[in-house]
Amino acid sequence: MIHNSTIDKQINHRSIRKFKDQLLSPEQLKTLYTVFQHTATSMFMQNASLLHITDPAKRQKIQELCNQKYVGAEGDLFIFVVDLYRNQQIRQQLGKDDGRVHTTDIFFQAMEDTILAFQNVANAVESMDLGYVPLGTVNDHPKKMLATLDLPKLTFPVLGMQVGVPDQEPQLKPRLPLEFTCFEDKYSKDFDVKDLADYDQVVTTYYDLRDANRRIDSFTKQITGAKLNNHETDRDELPELLHEQGLCLDWK
Amino acid sequence: MIHNSTIDKQINHRSIRKFKDQLLSPEQLKTLYTVFQHTATSMFMQNASLLHITDPAKRQKIQELCNQKYVGAEGDLFIFVVDLYRNQQIRQQLGKDDGRVHTTDIFFQAMEDTILAFQNVANAVESMDLGYVPLGTVNDHPKKMLATLDLPKLTFPVLGMQVGVPDQEPQLKPRLPLEFTCFEDKYSKDFDVKDLADYDQVVTTYYDLRDANRRIDSFTKQITGAKLNNHETDRDELPELLHEQGLCLDWK
Numbered sequence: 001m002i003h004n005s006t007i008d009k010q011i012n013h014r015s016i017r018k019f020k021d022q023l024l025s026p027e028q029l030k031t032l033y034t035v036f037q038h039t040a041t042s043m044f045m046q047n048a049s050l051l052h053i054t055d056p057a058k059r060q061k062i063q064e065l066c067n068q069k070y071v072g073a074e075g076d077l078f079i080f081v082v083d084l085y086r087n088q089q090i091r092q093q094l095g096k097d098d099g100r101v102h103t104t105d106i107f108f109q110a111m112e113d114t115i116l117a118f119q120n121v122a123n124a125v126e127s128m129d130l131g132y133v134p135l136g137t138v139n140d141h142p143k144k145m146l147a148t149l150d151l152p153k154l155t156f157p158v159l160g161m162q163v164g165v166p167d168q169e170p171q172l173k174p175r176l177p178l179e180f181t182c183f184e185d186k187y188s189k190d191f192d193v194k195d196l197a198d199y200d201q202v203v204t205t206y207y208d209l210r211d212a213n214r215r216i217d218s219f220t221k222q223i224t225g226a227k228l229n230n231h232e233t234d235r236d237e238l239p240e241l242l243h244e245q246g247l248c249l250d251w252k
Numbered sequence: 253m254i255h256n257s258t259i260d261k262q263i264n265h266r267s268i269r270k271f272k273d274q275l276l277s278p279e280q281l282k283t284l285y286t287v288f289q290h291t292a293t294s295m296f297m298q299n300a301s302l303l304h305i306t307d308p309a310k311r312q313k314i315q316e317l318c319n320q321k322y323v324g325a326e327g328d329l330f331i332f333v334v335d336l337y338r339n340q341q342i343r344q345q346l347g348k349d350d351g352r353v354h355t356t357d358i359f360f361q362a363m364e365d366t367i368l369a370f371q372n373v374a375n376a377v378e379s380m381d382l383g384y385v386p387l388g389t390v391n392d393h394p395k396k397m398l399a400t401l402d403l404p405k406l407t408f409p410v411l412g413m414q415v416g417v418p419d420q421e422p423q424l425k426p427r428l429p430l431e432f433t434c435f436e437d438k439y440s441k442d443f444d445v446k447d448l449a450d451y452d453q454v455v456t457t458y459y460d461l462r463d464a465n466r467r468i469d470s471f472t473k474q475i476t477g478a479k480l481n482n483h484e485t486d487r488d489e490l491p492e493l494l495h496e497q498g499l500c501l502d503w504k
Binding site: 035048178236 | 254432444
């Protein structure tokens with residue numbers, strides 16, 4: 001293993017869900033924005049935008065939709081937005097048709113821009129000895145979230161991030177051994193769940209601070225359990241929402 | 253602006269498209285895999301896999317499909333793969349139905365896992381004074397690429413990355429000023445293309461090494477030009493390909 005300050009933070013990454021009651025300084029904020037700005041972007045289209053939510057009422061509403069008490073509580077709240085509105089406006093205001101902005105291809109490129117920017121900002125956060133938690137829950141109620149954020153057509157809030165000064169020290173979460181995820185030349189299709197026995201054992205030694213120091217289920221138990229079992233959820237609004245937003249219109 | 257070694261690399265990011273004829277050391281490779289492994293993952297599902305392509309015939313084939321001479325040439329080639337196959341196998345081999353693995357919701361979470369891992373690896377690459385270029389062109393011919401990589405159902409190669417020792421020093425590419433992309437509390441819908449005049453001017457001062465030191469078009473000229481204009485492309489196979497892969501089956 002090679003070590004430097006960037007990599008040491010990366011391999012010690014853990015989500016922080018409890019922050020000190022302290023906000024980012026204007027200088028920290030500016031730094032994160034600048035990192036966001038310099039992230040690689042597909043075809044130089046710059047299809048990502050960032051919302052910094054400081055309004056208490058809005059934070060409260062977002063917390064309710066995400067249903068996680070740390071969202072919009074201590075620290076700073078950001079929403080990373082897939083944004084094809086800006087480029088559509090450029091085309092329309094300069095007298096062009098919308099071209100390919102409604103295609104799945106261009107939407108995926110915008111997803112890439114936005115999620116790359118998320119991780120870039122995340123690494124900048126950790127380099128400053130701050131912590132963060134990714135908020136996939138911004139899509140728990142997609143339509144309500146869109147209304148709350150008052151976003152125009154051709155945008156989509158893909159991920160949130162709560163950032164701040166860590167006020168907890170979670171254990172490092174054990175990840176799948178590399179032989180299951182990293183392949184030379186050929187993806188191995190003959191996966192055998194029995195080979196996960198050792199890893200399953202390791203996972204059950206992890207304590208999740210979220211749940212009063214109770215040990216968590218093994219990996220295979222989590223994958224065969226509630227989160228992937230069939231169930232009703234507003235998250236299934238996503239395809240309809242994207243169409244309403246004018247995105248992925250070639251998807252039939 | 254706050255400065256540290258991570259952030260200084262991030263705000264000086266540029267894509268490298270010419271590498272020295274030198275491969276990653278086993279230690280560098282192991283380090284990148286370990287960073288990949290420790291990336292944040294939605295619901296702890298670990299829905300990403302990584303292919304390292306060393307076989308010359310395969311590199312050649314991928315280069316042809318991407319139609320970029322630096323792909324699979326000097327340096328190391330990686331393909332980042334959205335992977336729901338592994339978790340489907342876990343469920344099937346343990347006697348469960350597929351549950352939600354075919355939904356758009358779960359596919360998006362897997363896209364997030366995979367693209368976050370891409371940027372995390374990218375930052376590790378740059379922290380080691382190496383360079384990279386993201387390869388969105390792995391989706392220029394989605395069906396042929398899938399066949400070339402011999403990937404199973406429930407996977408999708410979303411991005412490639414060519415990595416190596418830089419053999420060029422491109423200029424820093426000027427990005428949209430922050431007022432167009434970063435917002436406090438409220439996304440600004442009243443975008444006026446006239447406000448981009450200064451930025452347009454700045455963009456035209458940039459020289460792209462890809463094209464014999466010719467200056468590039470202004471930003472608005474690029475957005476109103478060929479890349480977003482309607483045209484036929486195999487990239488429009490994406491929705492059909494994903495359905496064939498058993499992904500996003502709730503999208504109708």
